[in-house]
Amino acid sequence: MRIHHLNCGSMCPRGGRLFGGSGGPWAPAPMCCHCLLIESDDGLILVDSGLGVEDVADPSRLGFLFNALTGPRLQVSETALRQVADLGFSVADVRHIVPTHLDLDHAGGLPDFPGASVHVYAPELKAALNPPTLIERNRYRAVQLTGVAKWAPVEPGGEDWYGFSSVRALPGARDDVLLIPLPGHSRGHCGVAVSTGHGWLLHCGDAYFHHAEVAPAGGRAPAGIRWFESRVNVDKAARVANQKRLQQLARDHGGEVKLICSHDPAELAACRS
Numbered sequence: 420m421r422i423h424h425l426n427c428g429s430m431c432p433r434g435g436r437l438f439g440g441s442g443g444p445w446a447p448a449p450m451c452c453h454c455l456l457i458e459s460d461d462g463l464i465l466v467d468s469g470l471g472v473e474d475v476a477d478p479s480r481l482g483f484l485f486n487a488l489t490g491p492r493l494q495v496s497e498t499a500l501r502q503v504a505d506l507g508f509s510v511a512d513v514r515h516i517v518p519t520h521l522d523l524d525h526a527g528g529l530p531d532f533p534g535a536s537v538h539v540y541a542p543e544l545k546a547a548l549n550p551p552t553l554i555e556r557n558r559y560r561a562v563q564l565t566g567v568a569k570w571a572p573v574e575p576g577g578e579d580w581y582g583f584s585s586v587r588a589l590p591g592a593r594d595d596v597l598l599i600p601l602p603g604h605s606r607g608h609c610g611v612a613v614s615t616g617h618g619w620l621l622h623c624g625d626a627y628f629h630h631a632e633v634a635p636a637g638g639r640a641p642a643g644i645r646w647f648e649s650r651v652n653v654d655k656a657a658r659v660a661n662q663k664r665l666q667q668l669a670r671d672h673g674g675e676v677k678l679i680c681s682h683d684p685a686e687l688a689a690c691r692s
């Protein structure tokens with residue numbers, strides 16, 4: 420399967436070195452929304468969808484807080500819909516979307532593909548459609564989610580995958596795209612493992628934010644990122660434990676499994692080089 424690495428939403432929060440950029444705390448610290456577009460024998464599969472066309476046209480869909488804190492660039496050219504077209508495909512070619520979770524910066528592009536089935540982990544869909552807390556009512560945007568035509572919730576269960584539980588994301592016998600539950604950042608947050616033919620690419624979504632957090636030798640993200648991670652998680656203990664498991668996976672199986680996350684521009688650049 421051919422895999423394209425897309426940035427479906429540049430953001431530019433202030434924070435400088437504290438957020439992985441350079442300079443002082445008022446300097447911009449670029450972040451991306453790293454999504455995958457997979458060419459498969461069953462059409463195109465999109466892993467995460469970033470921000471969508473309607474979000475670019477009407478940024479109020481994203482809420483004041485998100486816009487103020489993350490400084491999204493909001494360019495149509497960065498939407499998955501436009502990048503699919505730029506690669507020579509049609510919107511109908513995207514048959515499946517597999518979100519890591521449904522936060523607004525991951526679900527914005529879902530309504531742009533009305534013909535695609537959205538294979539989301541059932542606990543995440545439940546939380547997103549009926550947010551139990553005020554914070555969750557803000558992070559999940561009803562205006563994005565009500566535009567999704569074909570939900571295909573994936574129930575918990577499945578098989579062992581490098582010591583993690585895994586669930587087949589797509590219908591039928593396909594075992595080359597797996598949901599790997601990694602709760603903590605959100606209730607039903609998952610990684611998405613994609614078989615590349617010579618190993619696995621594990622899209623970890625927001626289970627970590629900076630490559631140092633899963634470095635085989637161990638490491639820490641810049642202080643601002645660590646602060647942010649702890650502010651937006653629903654279960655800190657689960658998030659920290661899962662991040663540790665991912666670091667151990669990178670250490671013990673780094674030759675077979677390559678880890679990426681959503682918002683680290685250095686990882687995206689490395690994948691594209």
Ligand SMILES: [Zn+2]
Pocket residue numbers: 522524525625681682
């Ligand atoms: Zn995110």
